[in-house]
Amino acid sequence: MTEDEIRQDIRQHLKEAIEGQRVMLFMKGTPDTPRCGFSARMVGMLDSLGADYAAMDILPHPLIREELSELSGWPTIPQLFVASELVGGCDIATEMFESGELAQALGVEQPVAPEPAAAEASQEPRPIQIGE
Amino acid sequence: MPSTEDMKERIERALPGSEATVTDLTGGGDHLRAEVVYDGFTGLSRIEQHKLVYDVFGDEIGGPIHALSIKAVVPPAE
Secondary structure (H helix, E strand, C coil), rough: HHHHHHHHHHHHHHHHHHHHHEEEEECCCCCCCCHHHHHHHHHHHCCCCCCCCEEEECCHHHHHHHHHHHHHHCCCCCCEEECCCEEEEEHHHHHHHCHHHHHHHHCCCCCCCCCCCCCCHHCCCCCCCCCC | CCCEEEEHHHHHHCCCEEEEEEECCCCCEEEEEEECCHHHHHCHHHHHHHHHHHHHHHHHHCCEEEEEEEECCCCCEE
């Protein structure tokens, strides 16, 4: 495969994931083993809301991240999509989590006391990888 | 890697009238936080607000600037 073909292939997969999953998270690592503190925090928020979501690890190939950012116009990871729309990265999701807007966007009930879960989720479980 | 002072100046130059506070969260220069108060954020979605700040640094995000956390604030009406 040429690089162009690989890019097209990746882009097709990304589009299918964004359009095919109601809640789609692109992250570094997996929900069980996040490889970046920001991705870990996003997973923590989604899990604490009990949201159903699909996740894709962008680390296996550098072109995945390039093509995703090209598609979304968003430079950083993680990226959360709901109903094919970019909701945001970790900062925006955190603001929305704290205000209850994230639960609303996901169509789930906001837990009575979200703060402890958010605090727990914000502890970075492992060092951030630099220059992946 | 740009300094926090350098980043503050670039944000304020790119978004006229804005006030930016850039802090180095870890002291290592790789986890930065920019709090930006800017009139031009008014009426924009959060995504659009954050993109305005990201756009100041373009390809440097994810490169020399590993992680930039953003808080976009609309100044209170006077």
